Amino acid sequence: MSKFRLRYAPSPTGFLHIGNTRTALMNYVFAKHFDGDFIVRIEDTDLERNVDGAIESQFENLNWMGIIPDESFLKPGLAKYGKYMQSQKFDRYKQLALELVEKGDAYKCFCTSEELTADYEKQTEQGIVATQYNKKCLSLSAQELADNDKTNKPFSIRFKVPLKSWNLNDMVRGDVIFYGKDLGDFVILKTNGIPTYNFAVVVDDFDMEITHVIRGEEHISNTPRQMMIFDAFGWTYPRFAHLTLIVDSTGKKLSKRSGNNLFFIEQYKKQGYLPQAIFNYIALLGWSPGVEQEIFTTDELIKIFDEKRFSKSPSTFDMVKMTWINSQYMKALSDDDYLNFVKPFVDQDKFNLTNKSEDWINQVLLLFKKEIDFGVQINEKIGLFFENFEFNEITKEQLVQFENRLGLINIFEDKIRQLEEWNIENIKNIIKNSGTEAECKGKDLFMPIRIYASKTEHGPALADCIFLIGKDKVLENIDFVKNQ
Numbered sequence: 403m404s405k406f407r408l409r410y411a412p413s414p415t416g417f418l419h420i421g422n423t424r425t426a427l428m429n430y431v432f433a434k435h436f437d438g439d440f441i442v443r444i445e446d447t448d449l450e451r452n453v454d455g456a457i458e459s460q461f462e463n464l465n466w467m468g469i470i471p472d473e474s475f476l477k478p479g480l481a482k483y484g485k486y487m488q489s490q491k492f493d494r495y496k497q498l499a500l501e502l503v504e505k506g507d508a509y510k511c512f513c514t515s516e517e518l519t520a521d522y523e524k525q526t527e528q529g530i531v532a533t534q535y536n537k538k539c540l541s542l543s544a545q546e547l548a549d550n551d552k553t554n555k556p557f558s559i560r561f562k563v564p565l566k567s568w569n570l571n572d573m574v575r576g577d578v579i580f581y582g583k584d585l586g587d588f589v590i591l592k593t594n595g596i597p598t599y600n601f602a603v604v605v606d607d608f609d610m611e612i613t614h615v616i617r618g619e620e621h622i623s624n625t626p627r628q629m630m631i632f633d634a635f636g637w638t639y640p641r642f643a644h645l646t647l648i649v650d651s652t653g654k655k656l657s658k659r660s661g662n663n664l665f666f667i668e669q670y671k672k673q674g675y676l677p678q679a680i681f682n683y684i685a686l687l688g689w690s691p692g693v694e695q696e697i698f699t700t701d702e703l704i705k706i707f708d709e710k711r712f713s714k715s716p717s718t719f720d721m722v723k724m725t726w727i728n729s730q731y732m733k734a735l736s737d738d739d740y741l742n743f744v745k746p747f748v749d750q751d752k753f754n755l756t757n758k759s760e761d762w763i764n765q766v767l768l769l770f771k772k773e774i775d776f777g778v779q780i781n782e783k784i785g786l787f788f789e790n791f792e793f794n795e796i797t798k799e800q801l802v803q804f805e806n807r808l809g810l811i812n813i814f815e816d817k818i819r820q821l822e823e824w825n826i827e828n829i830k831n832i833i834k835n836s837g838t839e840a841e842c843k844g845k846d847l848f849m850p851i852r853i854y855a856s857k858t859e860h861g862p863a864l865a866d867c868i869f870l871i872g873k874d875k876v877l878e879n880i881d882f883v884k885n886q
């Protein structure tokens with residue numbers, strides 16, 4: 403059996419989003435499961451739609467998620483596989499399109515766009531819904547052709563669709579039959595010499611010896627056109643798998659053009675999601691592992707991958723689920739890995755770390771290891787340990803509910819002031835003893851102390867909080883809250 407070779411072929415018309423990542427990921431996992439090659443090819447023939455920075459975004463984000471190409475324009479394979487960017491292969495496509503003209507499988511079309519539009523409009527008036535090219539140029543005489551060539555009349559090249567049928571035998575959808583009579587003769591090389599999508603894809607898949615084409619199902623109607631081009635050259639088809647699309651909550655396909663930032667991978671990188679978690683989540687979109695388990699490493703996913711488990715219905719992108727998976731990965735990190743990961747997300751414009759010790763910063767960040775779902779959330783948690791933390795009205799309302807608060811806090815404050823050895827154990831004892839002396843326990847004990855000492859009703863373990871806020875600042879907070 404020859405080595406499996408699969409490809410992900412984005413157009414550089416926008417940035418990597420959850421939808422096209424799923425296609426890239428499935429090609430990658432499929433290839434790696436069978437010890438094959440994963441190739442990234444850039445389909446940039448639509449020059450006007452190409453977007454600056456799009457190629458970099460695709461590669462950067464794929465690499466970040468561990469979807470690493472074996473071959474791409476950055477790391478070309480054998481010379482016989484050709485270029486990995488379609489805009490660098492225009493000569494090859496042209497030469498092959500002319501070869502098909504030579505063989506009689508394609509023909510030059512001299513119709514102008516005005517003529518074509520007029521004819522399509524006429525067909526529509528006649529009630530024809532699926533308009534087709536009228537094959538006018540197929541019957542040009544040798545003399546007409548020679549005259550047109552002599553005057554350099556601009557032409558496109560059209561494929562002559564045979565009147566036969568094709569069975570896609572799709573890996574997801576099974577048998578799908580297409581008939582030539584339903585497909586008009588289509589352009590494979592435009593007047594400007596640039597190939598159309600269907601032609602370039604076939605030439606590339608052949609050149610690169612692609613064995614399996616896994617892509618979104620919006621491409622299914624392209625596939626018979628590609629199969630007939632394979633046939634015309636006498637080339638063997640790859641196996642096709644058209645995966646159902648990833649849609650948003652309104653059922654709309656996620657697309658580079660959707661303009662919704664929430665679909666882009668870059669967004670999650672910036673928010674402090676872990677690449678393995680996103681990989682894990684996307685792998686389960688439209689593919690089932692066949693077991694209840696939901697958390698898998700990349701290696702496990704590659705191992706258990708089964709091409710028979712692709713879903714037949716669209717999958718909705720669910721950010722809540724992805725965030726939950728991310729939180730599971732965050733909790734499972736070692737303390738060191740967690741700290742290395744989360745520190746860069748601390749907003750240093752808001753929280754000045756320069757005068758804090760490394761040890762203190764680490765202890766503060768670790769308090770929230772089990773609480774935060776993704777990196778930037780740390781900024782919603784750590785405010786109470788920093789200057790200028792605001793005491794808000796809601797907290798004040800909470801505090802006044804505790805009738806015994808002043809008696810309790812006076813006792814607590816006194817003990818804190820006298821405490822010589824500042825450690826968590828001693829602080830715990832002070833809280834306990836203050837409760838005994840003020841005759842309060844449970845919420846009546848902990849909540850007032852928490853609010854006076856930290857200016858908020860929220861926070862991790864009370865003694866840990868007080869310890870890290872520090873003695874002077876705790877006393878300052880108590881004084882401040884008393885005066886509200």
Ligand SMILES: Nc1ncnc2c1ncn2[C@@H]1O[C@H](COP(=O)(O)OP(=O)(O)OP(=O)(O)O)[C@@H](O)[C@H]1O
Pocket residue numbers: 411412413414415416420421422423424425426616617618619620621646647648649655656657658659660
């Ligand atoms: N929402 C989606 N769900 C599943 N696969 C998708 C989705 N969007 C794109 N793909 C797949 O990603 C691959 C790369 O596609 P492409 O670069 O054309 O992305 P696109 O987002 O569809 O682009 P555009 O926004 O320009 O239409 C194709 O195989 C395509 O089928």
